[in-house]
Amino acid sequence: MAIEKLRKEETLEMRKRFIGQSCRLFYSDDPVKIVKARGQYLFDENGKRYLDCISNVHHVGHCHPSITAAAAAQMDLLNTNSRFLHDNIVLYADRLAATLPEKLCVFYFVNSGSEANDLALRLAQQYTQHDDVIALDHAYHGHLMSLIDISPYKFRKLSGQKEWVHVAPLPDTYRGIYREDHPNPGQAYADTVKDLIEEVHRKGRKISAFFAESLPGVGGQIILPQGYSAKVAEYVRSAGGVFVADEVQTGFGRVGSHFWAFQLQGEGFCPDIVTMGKPMGNGHPLACVATTVEIAEAFTANGVEYFNTFGGNPVSCAIGLAVLDVIENDDLRGNAKRVGAHLKDLLTKIQTRHQTIGEVRGVGLFVGLELVTDREHKTPATETAARVVKRLKEEDNICVSTDGPWESVVKFKPPMCFSMEDAELVVQCIDRILTDMEASDS
Amino acid sequence: MAIEKLRKEETLEMRKRFIGQSCRLFYSDDPVKIVKARGQYLFDENGKRYLDCISNVHHVGHCHPSITAAAAAQMDLLNTNSRFLHDNIVLYADRLAATLPEKLCVFYFVNSGSEANDLALRLAQQYTQHDDVIALDHAYHGHLMSLIDISPYKFRKLSGQKEWVHVAPLPDTYRGIYREDHPNPGQAYADTVKDLIEEVHRKGRKISAFFAESLPGVGGQIILPQGYSAKVAEYVRSAGGVFVADEVQTGFGRVGSHFWAFQLQGEGFCPDIVTMGKPMGNGHPLACVATTVEIAEAFTANGVEYFNTFGGNPVSCAIGLAVLDVIENDDLRGNAKRVGAHLKDLLTKIQTRHQTIGEVRGVGLFVGLELVTDREHKTPATETAARVVKRLKEEDNICVSTDGPWESVVKFKPPMCFSMEDAELVVQCIDRILTDMEASDS
Structure with a gap:
């Protein structure tokens, strides 16, 4: 052409x-x-x-030949939906599971980071039977209506803040409320979430989830201070909520030392839900939610099917597998x-x-x-x-x-x-x- | 392999x-x-x-070789996002425009029918500055939170009916409230929407959109009676709302006589927003919203960018173009x-x-x-x-x-x-x- x-x-x-x-x-x-x-x-x-x-x-890398080859080979063979059994979806889930802490072992495949975050919110609300969400200031979690609601970066310019959404300070040690000179900014910022939870409880409301990018991007390429996530997870879980790590921008080895950016917070920390997207298919619309058996079972228990037409199809999964291969081989x-x-x-x-x-x-x-x-x-x-x-x-x-x-x-x-x-x-x-x-x- | x-x-x-x-x-x-x-x-x-x-x-058809060839050729050349100029997205929009009534000439490319319907809802609410939605009984418009809210098929089993959602009778002439023996079921069913709008107004609420699949699928492969859509559009527009035709299942020539199923309702009828998805990429995650200049301009006027990471990328559009070619050539x-x-x-x-x-x-x-x-x-x-x-x-x-x-x-x-x-x-x-x-x- x-x-x-x-x-x-x-x-x-x-x-x-x-x-x-x-x-x-x-x-x-x-x-x-x-x-x-x-x-x-x-x-x-x-x-x-x-x-x-x-x-x-x-x-x-743009147009990596082995991704194109994997896509073309699978497109020529089969591209159906996840209501039929297929090897690619399970092999891909298995490979992803190997990159994650053991308890994050149930996967839902979708088509975009936005679809992943929307599903994460559903999973959190279904599991906790609570409604409210805490998000970080300036955060962006996607373009869907549900995600604009939990993205201060968007809702401040649009529909405004909903009563079920609560905004925690961005843990920015350069220009935030606690800076480099603070003896323990991780703890101090985590305590702002603790205070927020107490405020939410005083209103008679309950936390379903704390949502945060593992490295806030739109917030300004922020590196979360050490100790922050583990402490926040502790507070959020005490309140009956779950910790959602949005790895849509940051996953798949971008941080170098680890496969997931949340792992920078140390081995003592594990989110309850991880969402992934952008790099996953090297440009192909592919995204995913990983969670625990308990959360997945609560979602199944509502008795309603979750069907995503394109999610987890054999071509998307073949591409996802090829991306993992290149990350390793190169x-x-x-x-x-x-x-x-x-x-x-x-x-x-x-x-x-x-x-x-x-x-x-x-x-x-x-x-x-x-x-x-x-x-x-x-x-x-x-x-x-x-x-x-x-x-x-x-x-x-x-x-x-x-x-x-x-x-x-x-x-x-x-x-x-x-x-x-x-x-x-x-x-x-x-x-x-x-x-x-x-x-x-x- | x-x-x-x-x-x-x-x-x-x-x-x-x-x-x-x-x-x-x-x-x-x-x-x-x-x-x-x-x-x-x-x-x-x-x-x-x-x-x-x-x-x-x-x-x-599964694995049509010309779709695979188009995908592979474009994947090998370029797959970036819609923030860069590219020919494929505009050529594809031009081709789609040619299948639609002239006034539906602005396009937003997304990754799934669900993303399309979520965006349609945002467009409708932004344009009308109203909140409420009328959907048909038993309808299903997607798996996202916003769409479960407007899908009786889902919300009845889950979160229940929200105060801003109103359900009109399914115009099913086989087992609905008006049947084959009725002299004018199209008018009669349209009048149920008129009555519903009046009820909504009595509550002091306002209609942003009427959502309907052009042929309700989950409702039971329903054929809307003649005259229904034009009348409903008239009533909905009088109330300041817009008509959203969900063609996610039914578009791209499935009905044979027309390219879009809404066209079965005659030349006098044109929706304000059309959403499309499933068949669009022959399995590739590709979907779209088509609307009018007025609605698109109202959306732009809010001053907030709409960015969809994968939406309208060169590969998705190359595949979309190839699908249109096969529909015509075969x-x-x-x-x-x-x-x-x-x-x-x-x-x-x-x-x-x-x-x-x-x-x-x-x-x-x-x-x-x-x-x-x-x-x-x-x-x-x-x-x-x-x-x-x-x-x-x-x-x-x-x-x-x-x-x-x-x-x-x-x-x-x-x-x-x-x-x-x-x-x-x-x-x-x-x-x-x-x-x-x-x-x-x-």
Whole structure:
């Protein structure tokens, strides 16, 4: 097939005409048309190559040939639904179980992280017979109605906060209520959840679930302080609720040292429900909920079938299995650990000469560069962050994006084949751009 | 790859261990393991061939080689998200627009019919600034929390009816409140919606949307009476609401004479929102919402981005385009019309000798066989229907299933390549089984 079928202006014109404008384009002033990709590289219609620092979905690299081969082979053989017995779904569940603590051994396959979080909420409410949810400030758990309700990032701009939703402070040790200088921020932030639970109880309400991304993304690439999750889980369980770890962005080895980001909180911590999505199918719509036998049994006990038309079909599971193989065979966790450490190290080095860099944080290939206008007040450098993103694209053909409540965090969540050289290039370019901006500002 | 990787007992044992039991198996007493499929045929691990009368998802036939080829070619080239410009999404939207009335020209691509219906509900509520929904009795619109709320089929067994949800009678002219002998059932059933709207208004509430499958499936393969939808749309719009046509099961030419089942209601009728899903990607997780410029603009006006990670990606759209090509090139609508008519005709013929067959209804390859214990009282023959399903599988290797509030409707919604001979075979087998059952019952 011809790679480009329409001229770019025509694509843009049709896009405006046919696709809901709520679906936004990157670089909306000058959107990019991508026609080809490989590994960590994107190519536009003129063959210009972009280094991709943000496609966490294309986890093992864009268009990995062994994923395509696995998909095509299974598509040619069979793609039916999970009401028939098939080996792929059970073999895939078995492989996923091996990555998780023993008690997380029951799986539900779905088509998106949003579907996974919606189901997690149903499971939690059914199991606990409670309604209320605690979510972290600035959190985003998906685009479905039920998830907008538990996502402060969305509901504050839309329908507002429901009476059954409660917002706990984001455990951000850079600009949150407890910072690096606190002797035990993990405990202190966990205690805010404890206090919130007590407040909920005083209202005569009951907690079904605490929902949190294992590393809050939209919140600003946040690393939860040590001890936080285990303590929160203890408080939430005492209140009869369950702990849902949203690993939709962070799972499948992105953090390098562990397969799941929640494992950064130590072996003493295990969630009751884990949701997964984005990287799971390397771009194929595939997501999952893992939970315990007890929670699954409570869900079964309601006597109502859960049927997801496409969820867990043989093709999706073949792709999921192939992704796991590539993560192992290409040692992508090892790569994430090495390259992520190098990237963080290089960014930390240039921090000494750029007052704009307030903090460098991250783990594995999940890294954030927090920009501030002054380090003392930590005022978010929103505009600077936007200019860095724009100049990296225009001058260096590098795609990064921003996040955080003030869009002041430049984030890195590249395909896991990101190399040492890629890390060096992007830091060198950021260094040059910041130097240049500082010179023209002074 | 080896077709079977585990012995069947092992697959079953792992399925029980790893997959939530709410995800049920067909023929749960003796589940079938399917390892291969082609066209309208499924093959088990021993090579036994089943005639598939129910896989409406595998619309153009199981494992159609041109769908696999399109998927593999695009997977090898690029699979990124809709924040980058790409030709496939706009070309696909353009092709879909050509099948719809002119005013339905804005598209949102998602991953499942459930995601589509959830978004439709958001669009309706945002546009109308009203909350309430009218749904048909026994309706099912998806597995998400928001959709369980508007699906009497589910909420009656689960959370119960919410105050913002109102249930209109199912316009079933066989066993509903107005039947074949009524001079104008379309108008009469539409008036029940009018009455319901007045009741809602008396409560001081306002209608955002009327949701209905264009041919209610779980309700029992129901054909809406002529004039119903246009009248309902008139009443709903007068109340400031919108008409959502759920075409998740019925779209893409299944009815033969038209591309969309709502078009059976005549040219005077056009919904405000159409949702589509199951057959759209021939098994690939692909779904969509189509709506008007006005509704899309109201959604954009809230200022909040709608981002669906996998929705509208280049691979999903390449598959969607390939499905449209096969429907056209293989004249599957023509086939659905011819074979569906033949199937209905043959079933009607055997109705004369089987008192158990209360009604044969359907259009194109969407056909239902309503079984009753006596024709006068139309008592649902639930057990007979279950036995027919079981015997067709065991004696004839034919897969059908049941639906309807009493599971008394044997339903046919096969891949669209279903042949005249397939129709003849299945009717001949049903004839034999019913004859045999009648003999042993007498």
